[in-house]
Amino acid sequence: MSEVRVRFAPSPTGYLHVGGARTALFNYLYARKMNGKFILRIEDTDIERSEKIFEEQLMSALRWLGLDWDEGPDVGGEYGPYRQSERVYLYQEYAQKLIDQGIAYEVYAYPEEIEQLRERLLAEGKAPHYTREMLEPYNTVERKREYEAKGLRPAVYFSMPRKDYVLHDIVKGEVIFKAGSVGDFALLRSNGMPTYNYACVIDDGLMKITHVLRGDDHLSNTVKQVALYEAFGWNTPVFGHVSMILGPDGSKLSKRHGATSVEEFKARGYLPEAIVNFLALLGWSHPEGKEILTKFELIESFSLERLVKNPAIFNPDKLRWMNAEHIRMKDLKELTVVAKDFLKRSVSDEYFEKILHAVRDRLEELSQLPELTEFFFERPSIGIEKSVEAVETYQMLVQELEKLDQWTKEEIYLAFKNAMKGARLKGKEFYMTLRLILTGKTEGPELIDIIEILGKSEVIGRIKNFLS
RNA sequence: GCCCCCAUCGUCUAGCGGUCUAGGACACUGGCCUUUCAAGCCAGCGGCACGGGUUCGAAUCCCGUUGGGGGCGCCA
Numbered sequence: 001m002s003e004v005r006v007r008f009a010p011s012p013t014g015y016l017h018v019g020g021a022r023t024a025l026f027n028y029l030y031a032r033k034m035n036g037k038f039i040l041r042i043e044d045t046d047i048e049r050s051e052k053i054f055e056e057q058l059m060s061a062l063r064w065l066g067l068d069w070d071e072g073p074d075v076g077g078e079y080g081p082y083r084q085s086e087r088v089y090l091y092q093e094y095a096q097k098l099i100d101q102g103i104a105y106e107v108y109a110y111p112e113e114i115e116q117l118r119e120r121l122l123a124e125g126k127a128p129h130y131t132r133e134m135l136e137p138y139n140t141v142e143r144k145r146e147y148e149a150k151g152l153r154p155a156v157y158f159s160m161p162r163k164d165y166v167l168h169d170i171v172k173g174e175v176i177f178k179a180g181s182v183g184d185f186a187l188l189r190s191n192g193m194p195t196y197n198y199a200c201v202i203d204d205g206l207m208k209i210t211h212v213l214r215g216d217d218h219l220s221n222t223v224k225q226v227a228l229y230e231a232f233g234w235n236t237p238v239f240g241h242v243s244m245i246l247g248p249d250g251s252k253l254s255k256r257h258g259a260t261s262v263e264e265f266k267a268r269g270y271l272p273e274a275i276v277n278f279l280a281l282l283g284w285s286h287p288e289g290k291e292i293l294t295k296f297e298l299i300e301s302f303s304l305e306r307l308v309k310n311p312a313i314f315n316p317d318k319l320r321w322m323n324a325e326h327i328r329m330k331d332l333k334e335l336t337v338v339a340k341d342f343l344k345r346s347v348s349d350e351y352f353e354k355i356l357h358a359v360r361d362r363l364e365e366l367s368q369l370p371e372l373t374e375f376f377f378e379r380p381s382i383g384i385e386k387s388v389e390a391v392e393t394y395q396m397l398v399q400e401l402e403k404l405d406q407w408t409k410e411e412i413y414l415a416f417k418n419a420m421k422g423a424r425l426k427g428k429e430f431y432m433t434l435r436l437i438l439t440g441k442t443e444g445p446e447l448i449d450i451i452e453i454l455g456k457s458e459v460i461g462r463i464k465n466f467l468s
Numbered sequence: 469g470c471c472c473c474c475a476u477c478g479u480c481u482a483g484c485g486g487u488c489u490a491g492g493a494c495a496c497u498g499g500c501c502u503u504u505c506a507a508g509c510c511a512g513c514g515g516c517a518c519g520g521g522u523u524c525g526a527a528u529c530c531c532g533u534u535g536g537g538g539g540c541g542c543c544a
Contacts, residue, residue, distance in 0.1 A: 127470045181471045189542035196544045220539035318494040361507045443505035
């Protein structure tokens with residue numbers, strides 16, 4: 001059994017989308033599960049839209065998620081280069097082979113002319129499929145001269161065999177493409193760059209990719225790729241097409257549905273563990289139905305058989321819940337490190353750790369941190385009505401607290417007890433008012449924790465502030 | 469227009485012919501716990517799109533209808 005080699009092949013035209021992240025994740029999990037290789041390939045053949053900055057962002061987002069790759073543009077590998085723009089010579093070389101065999105041909109039509117052809121076919125109610133007979137008439141002597149003068153090269157089209165193709169997809173099952181369901185298609189453009197379906201086959205073939213797991217928006221095009229594998233006499237990889245992630249309204253997930261990029265979730269205080277966990281469960285399920293899973297558990301239990309066929313709607317509520325779960329699960333010291341960026345204040349690690357411990361159960365997104373912890377740093381300014389009963393009770397409390405030489409929960413409770421002795425304030429009112437005095441809020445962490453963290457002088461100070 | 473994919477609670481899903489009066493999770497509702505809010509625990513609400521077959525038996529298999537998604541680019 002040969003080594004499993006899978007890849008994630010994004011095009012650097014934007015941020016890492018959650019759909020792309022999930023595709024990367026499935027490939028990653030499978031590679032790690034099978035002790036195979038996970039390869040990162042940058043598909044930057046669209047020179048108009050590709051940008052270096054996006055490539056860097058893509059890689060940093062992937063790394064942040066913990067999806068490390070074994071071969072890629074930055075780390076290299078024996079099947080490089082791993083950027084399609086650097087592999088152009090390969091695409092041209094292999095295209096020439098097909099031309100020589102007569103199964104690919106040059107086309108001197110301008111892109112606009114192809115577009116017109118396409119529209120005419122559509123208008124005639126025909127499938128917009130091109131044939132050699134339609135395209136070759138453009139290859140006139142004058143046109144060739146024009147191309148040369150402009151420094152253009154002919155596009156290269158593949159002569160698609162008109163026969164049935166059967167695809168054995170690992171998630172969709174047997175998919176049959178009837179003869180003639182696709183026409184001839186471009187391999188190379190007149191700028192010399194390859195098209196997606198072509199570059200993909202050359203790369204996957206040459207890079208010895210064994211399994212192609214991707215979104216099912218590629219399913220229809222896979223027939224073209226299979227035809228190319230056959231033309232080169234290469235074995236096809238195992239294909240697995242997972243349905244796409246949809247927005248709440250059932251349409252393709254896009255910007256108008258809210259946050260869709262990994263970067264946005266990161267900025268809002270989502271843990272990579274939570275995103276990975278959530279995405280894994282969108283189109284895959286654990287054999288025992290477990291929902292909260294670490295990356296390690298995901299790798300252990302991952303299998304292609306449990307990939308699901310139907311599309312999934314992205315549910316931000318569940319992601320949010322899952323994030324809260326992972327926040328609670330995470331080692332406090334590690335959480336302190338990642339959470340600190342969200343606090344937007346300078347604090348000692350020691351103090352921040354105490355605060356975090358007190359508030360973590362209430363955290364769903366790390367971005368809630370400043371609001372949730374504000375009173376630890378600033379005295380609240382909430383006007384509280386001072387009743388005679390309250391004043392005398394809290395005066396007693398101050399006296400009791402001042403007597404303490406140890407600031408422990410036990411001692412503090414003792415002081416409460418003493419202050420309440422003979423007090424005319426009811427227990428509930430005593431605690432609620434004290435909470436208001438200290439935090440300015442009616443809700444929050446355990447009062448005793450707050451008092452302990454705030455420290456003796458600050459607590460007394462805040463109460464005195466109220467009394468004055 | 470043609471081709472392809474999909475169809476279980478609102479959402480993610482379990483289910484791979486009988487063990488299903490369909491299980492779990494999120495959300496929602498109620499209760500318990502708690503001198504606050506969360507968290508936690510318990511309970512409730514809620515679904516096999518429809519119509520035909522096949523079978524002793526169908527959420528599971530087949531066909532059709534409907535609905536949704538995708539593709540047919542010198543985008544990926």
